[in-house]
Amino acid sequence: MYEYEIYQVDREEKLRVSGAGMLNASWTCNVDEFGIPDYITKAGGMLPGNNGRNERNLFGDYDLDNFPTNEGRFLKLESRLLIEKQRLNQFKTYQPEENNAEIDYEDFNDLLFVRRDVAEMYTDEELKVLKNRKMVNEAIEETEDRIKLMENKILPFYNQKNNVHPKFEILLTKRKGNSPPVVLERVNYTGDLHKAGENLMKFMFSNRRHAIQVTTLGVYPKCSTQLPHDLKIRIKNLKSRGEGPLELERLSQHIDESSYPLEIVDIEKHSFDDIEDLIHKICASCKVLILNGNIDYVLPFLRFLKNQKCTLHFDVILISKSKPSLNLYGIGWKPTNLLAIPMDLKYGIRKNTVPKSSTLLKMK
Structure with a gap:
């Protein structure tokens, strides 16, 4: 797999x-001189979240505390990072009651993930979820990784405060499977990743006599790069991640006719609000169509699909006394006497409780 990204x-x-x-599912194309992402720069420099709305902050938390100033939001992030470090110390000093107990990953994940949006220390009762040393060590590792991500997220704003100008480069890398990436080319970053990407592809692929063989082509609608006009590719699979129009017609101009039908087209986006994408030749003719997103947006389009196989991935949480936090994937299984809650409402849910919301779905 070939990739080009900006690195400090x-x-x-x-x-x-x-x-x-890695934390707040945001997409960054370019950064400024301090490393601040363009999606923040385009918002006037305001940090996301902490605006009274259901919006993730820089660390990916749905924190409903409202801070109208950037300074207030920054201080809240600092306090959140401090609490995460204090939680890490709790794990490091905790002594589990048992050593051979089986790991209950359901409770373990509740402890590490669901409560992350609540900026407070763990209680003694909650820490009892860590029943053996292995679980404690996993909690330490998970939290250390998260702290590192949080520190990297907030670093550009310290750079801005202290007038520090990091060095950025665009690295073209090649990776096979899960092996570490190998750097093939280094390019000075001048503020436009798209332009640099176009130049790299022209250098690598222009004036080819035959179509380039690609197993899986990954595209990102929010960060689309113009392919060289004479580039032809022969692909097996297409993966798209992120919101925005897929621009399949423009992409199809570069796909060699021998590619059709594609084996797999895998699209992940929140809102499937454009039927033109799903009935385009690329999607309509593929052998397997995979749609990942909000089920409310996907279901109305099902009657238009004519693929050999279509797989829908959506995520809900089921609340019941016996299984208070059960994830359900896919369509077809209809449990009885359970309440399905959209995934967006997961954070903040406590066991054996149902939040008040008009979006709850009764599954029969």
Whole structure:
């Protein structure tokens, strides 16, 4: 797999600063001189979240505390990071009651993930979920990784405060499977990742006599790069991640006719609000169509699909006394006497409780 991304290179471990966000699912195309992502710059420099709405903050938390100023939001992030470090110390000093108990990953995940949006220390009762040393060590590792991500997220704002200008480069890398990426080319970053990407592809692929063989082509609607006009590719699979129009007609101009029908087209986006994408030749003719997103947007389009196989992935949480937090994937299984809650409402839910919401669905 070939990728090109922006990295901060003047540190011991290179830090990727473009692409998909690891905490708040944001997408970054470019960064400014301090490393602040373009989606924040375009918002006038205001940090996301803490605006009284159901919006993730920089760390991916749905924190409903309202701070109208950037300074207030920044201080809240600092306090949130401090609490995460205090939680880490709780794990490091905790002594489990048993050593051979089986791991209850349901409760374990509730402890590590659901309560992350509640900025407070763990109670003694909650820590009892960690029944053995293995679970404690996993909690320590998970929390250390999260703290590292949080520190990297907030770093550009310390750079801005202290007038520190990091060094950024665009790295073209090649990776096979799960092996570490190998750097093929380094390019100075001048503020436009798209333009640099176009130049790299022209350098690598222009004036080819035959179509380039690609197993899986990954596209990102929010960060689309113009392919060289004479580039032809022969692909098996297409993956799209993120919101925005897929621009399949423009993409199809570069796909060699021998590619059809594609084996798998995998689309992940919140809102499937454009039927033109799903009935386009690329989607309509593929052998397997996979749609990941909000089920409310997907279901109205099902009657238009003519693929050999279509798989829908959506996520709800089922609340009951016996299984208070059960994830359900896919369509076809209809449990009885359970209440289905959209995934967006997961955070903040407590066991054996049902939040008041008009969006709850009764499954029969």
